[in-house]
Amino acid sequence: MAAGEPGDRMVATAAQARPKIAVIDLWKSFAGHEVLRGINLEVPAGESLVIVGGSGAGKSVLLKHLIGLIPPERGHVIIDGDDLTNCEPAHCLEIRRKFGMSFQEGALFDSMTVFENIAFPLRRHTRSSEGEIAARVRECLALVHLDKIENKATSELSGGMRRRVGFARAIALQPEILLFDEPDTGLDPITSAVIDAVIVEMREQLDVTMVTITHNMQSAFRIADRIAMLRNGQITAVAQPDVFRSLADPYIQKFLAGEPLEEEVA
Amino acid sequence: MNGEQARASGFNGFLEAIGRKSLELFEEVGRFFYILHATIYWTFRRPFDAREWLRQMVRVGVDSLPVVGLTSMFTGMVMALQTYRGFERFHAEGFVASVVSLSLTRELAPVLASLMIAGRVGSSLAAELGTMRVTEQIDALYAMATEPIQYLVVPRVGATTVMLPPLVAIANGLGIFGGYAISVALMGANPVTYWEKTFQFLDMNDVSSGLIKAAVFGLILSVTGCSKGFFTTGGAEGVGRATTSAVVMGSVVILVSDFFLTKILF
Ligand SMILES: Nc1ncnc2c1ncn2[C@@H]1O[C@H](COP(=O)(O)OP(=O)(O)OP(=O)(O)O)[C@@H](O)[C@H]1O
Ligand SMILES: [Mg+2]
Numbered sequence: 001m002a003a004g005e006p007g008d009r010m011v012a013t014a015a016q017a018r019p020k021i022a023v024i025d026l027w028k029s030f031a032g033h034e035v036l037r038g039i040n041l042e043v044p045a046g047e048s049l050v051i052v053g054g055s056g057a058g059k060s061v062l063l064k065h066l067i068g069l070i071p072p073e074r075g076h077v078i079i080d081g082d083d084l085t086n087c088e089p090a091h092c093l094e095i096r097r098k099f100g101m102s103f104q105e106g107a108l109f110d111s112m113t114v115f116e117n118i119a120f121p122l123r124r125h126t127r128s129s130e131g132e133i134a135a136r137v138r139e140c141l142a143l144v145h146l147d148k149i150e151n152k153a154t155s156e157l158s159g160g161m162r163r164r165v166g167f168a169r170a171i172a173l174q175p176e177i178l179l180f181d182e183p184d185t186g187l188d189p190i191t192s193a194v195i196d197a198v199i200v201e202m203r204e205q206l207d208v209t210m211v212t213i214t215h216n217m218q219s220a221f222r223i224a225d226r227i228a229m230l231r232n233g234q235i236t237a238v239a240q241p242d243v244f245r246s247l248a249d250p251y252i253q254k255f256l257a258g259e260p261l262e263e264e265v266a
Numbered sequence: 267m268n269g270e271q272a273r274a275s276g277f278n279g280f281l282e283a284i285g286r287k288s289l290e291l292f293e294e295v296g297r298f299f300y301i302l303h304a305t306i307y308w309t310f311r312r313p314f315d316a317r318e319w320l321r322q323m324v325r326v327g328v329d330s331l332p333v334v335g336l337t338s339m340f341t342g343m344v345m346a347l348q349t350y351r352g353f354e355r356f357h358a359e360g361f362v363a364s365v366v367s368l369s370l371t372r373e374l375a376p377v378l379a380s381l382m383i384a385g386r387v388g389s390s391l392a393a394e395l396g397t398m399r400v401t402e403q404i405d406a407l408y409a410m411a412t413e414p415i416q417y418l419v420v421p422r423v424g425a426t427t428v429m430l431p432p433l434v435a436i437a438n439g440l441g442i443f444g445g446y447a448i449s450v451a452l453m454g455a456n457p458v459t460y461w462e463k464t465f466q467f468l469d470m471n472d473v474s475s476g477l478i479k480a481a482v483f484g485l486i487l488s489v490t491g492c493s494k495g496f497f498t499t500g501g502a503e504g505v506g507r508a509t510t511s512a513v514v515m516g517s518v519v520i521l522v523s524d525f526f527l528t529k530i531l532f
Binding site: 068093097100124125179 | 304307311397398401402403405406408409410411412413
């Protein structure tokens with residue numbers, strides 16, 4: 001496949017003048033606590049962006065803004081030129097069809113089995129036959145190294161299994177934009193590498209745009225086209241992995257080395 | 267000086283408390299009407315989820331039948347006992363049947379059934395949606411381009427509103443039967459005249475006004491339960507709070523609106 005060439009990726013990215021996701025001056029606070037303070041971010045189509053940052057920095061909050069789950073106080077989120085922060089309910093749904101998202105805690109429907117969870121988006125948004133749906137569900141489960149659990153209730157799963165089922169549900173529809181909130185937290189290194197491999201494989205498809213949150217720097221470097229640092233409510237750095245590694249910012253250097261920071265801001 | 271200050275701040279605190287309480291009340295009312303409005307908006311949009319409607323109708327209607335029937339039958343029995351004792355004093359025993367049937371169809375069956383349903387269904391709606399909210403399942407629905415109001419709230423509110431009138435119709439029958447059984451078996455009333463008197467003063471209007479009330483109460487209690495659940499915050503404790511206040515609020519609003527419905531409409 002020609003798409004595998006890195007050169008093609010560059011050309012395609014440059015040709016796409018309009019970013020897939022554009023975040024403009026996004027502000028959000030909860031009960032006086034300012035979490036996001038003027039986020040600006042652009043994600044071109046086909047890019048895999050990884051967001052890193054301290055625990056409680058607001059990564060999950062930012063990700064939920066990208067898909068319009070939280071209304072911002074100020075600022076805009078533009079998806080393919082459509083403003084997600086200012087749309088009619090029906091139009092919002094239309095825009096959200098482009099997304100798949102896996103949540104930090106899985107957010108599986110506990111009234112449904114594993115199979116029904118993954119089949120849910122397929123049943124809602126495609127006209128596939130039951131046979132096609134079943135095949136796709138099994139395919140997605142196999143991708144995340146799960147099998148023989150289709151008929152289990154979600155309450156019977158371990159934390160890592162829940163997260164993987166959530167991941168499988170997110171990719172089932174093969175959406176244009178994928179948001180992953182810590183897909184590999186709580187997984188053993190081998191399974192975590194499996195998830196990374198799935199993400200890398202999807203990155204090879206030119207039209208998938210991905211935003212992933214992770215605490216695992218090893219996997220960040222594996223899956224990212226660019227890495228963004230979220231700190232004190234702002235994006236303090238965005239760079240390609242090699243560049244990011246050698247940034248002079250002392251916080252980033254401490255972050256990469258996993259060392260404590262003396263003057264941590266509350 | 268000091269005492270005056272303390273008194274002033276005490277007074278301010280009092281005003282503040284009043285202000286806060288009334289703000290909360292406004293917020294509550296706002297949420298109720300938001301859910302009501304959104305429910306109506308999404309009811310008439312595709313897709314129409316017939317299976318879910320049916321499931322909810324069974325849950326509300328069929329499963330509530332025993333408790334509603336029992337309540338109503340014993341109410342009819344008590345009504346017969348009490349009015350018989352009273353009417354005996356001025357030799358008007360013949361009108362027991364009319365009083366029982368009139369008060370049951372116009373007032374007691376709709377209100378008591380709705381209160382039972384508020385306890386049974388309103389609470390479970392709040393608990394169900396509240397749990398889905400705090401475990402991010404509602405966010406997951408949004409993320410899968412599924413409007414949670416349409417998917418969750420519309421069938422639940424619709425089923426409750428549709429099922430309450432038939433439930434009340436059955437309650438009417440059982441209540442009247444209870445009164446009949448007590449009067450004939452214990453009080454020695456003539457079965458034929460009792461039966462005649464039951465329907466002598468009963469208009470179609472009495473029955474239909476009760477059924478219309480029932481539908482309105484069903485709408486009120488289900489919207490209350492759903493809005494409590496939908497806007498739950500604060501984890502498991504929040505779900506508990508939502509459940510309790512769904513029942514309390516639902517019951518109070520049913521009784522208050524009962525007065526106005528009776529006064530204005532019938
Ligand atoms: N619904 C909410 N209500 C109030 N505060 C919230 C809410 N959601 C998030 N916060 C606050 O926003 C801040 C950022 O939360 P967020 O979940 O985005 O952190 P995070 O960067 O994802 O952390 P982690 O890596 O631990 O998941 C936290 O201080 C949190 O208390
Ligand atoms: Mg998070």
